[in-house]
Amino acid sequence: MLRQVLRRGLQSFCHRLGSCVSRHPVFFLTVPAVLTITFGLGALNRFQPEGDLERLVAPSHSLAKIERSLASSLFPLDQSKSQLYSDLHTPGRYGRVILLSPPGDNILLQAEGILQTHRAVCASSS
Known part of the structure; x- marks a missing residue:
């Protein structure tokens, strides 16, 4: 029914x-x-494309993000060319140099050579 x-x-x-x-x-x-x-x-x-890959893969409270924000506050990218930049920053153009000291020597004793290398790179990039 x-x-x-x-x-x-x-x-x-x-x-x-x-x-x-x-x-x-x-x-x-x-x-x-x-x-x-x-x-x-x-x-x-x-929908917007995400430009910051770190935001997608790292948790917001991770140690890497805390360290990056600290490095960004201590070494901003808009400093003059006479000061060293932090290589923790991903944007911009930068290079890395690996310096080795002989066994038993102190790498800090080569500070003048490191600064001369930095000045030469800054002078050639401008």
């Missing part, structure tokens, strides 16, 4: 919906397409 009532009600609803769609085909073809395009473009505009 309940099954027959539900079947009749559903059948009559589908019949009315079908006749409404057949009487107004342009409306039922264009409106869903326009709504889909509008909402699709609206959703695509919300």
Whole structure:
């Protein structure tokens, strides 16, 4: 009994919906397409490419991020060319030099040579 009532009600609803769609085909073809395009473009505009890879792969409270923010505060990128930059910064142009001292010697004794190398690189890059 309940099954027959539900079947009749559903059948009559589908019949009315079908006749409404057949009487107004342009409306039922264009409106869903326009709504889909509008909402699709609206959703695509919300997405922005992420420029900072570190933000994607490192937790916000990680030690690496804390150290990078400390290095950024101590060694900003807009310093003059006469001061050394921190190599912890990824943007910009920079190079690395590996200095070795003979066994038993102190690398800090070669400080004048290190500063001359830095001045030569800064002079050649400008």
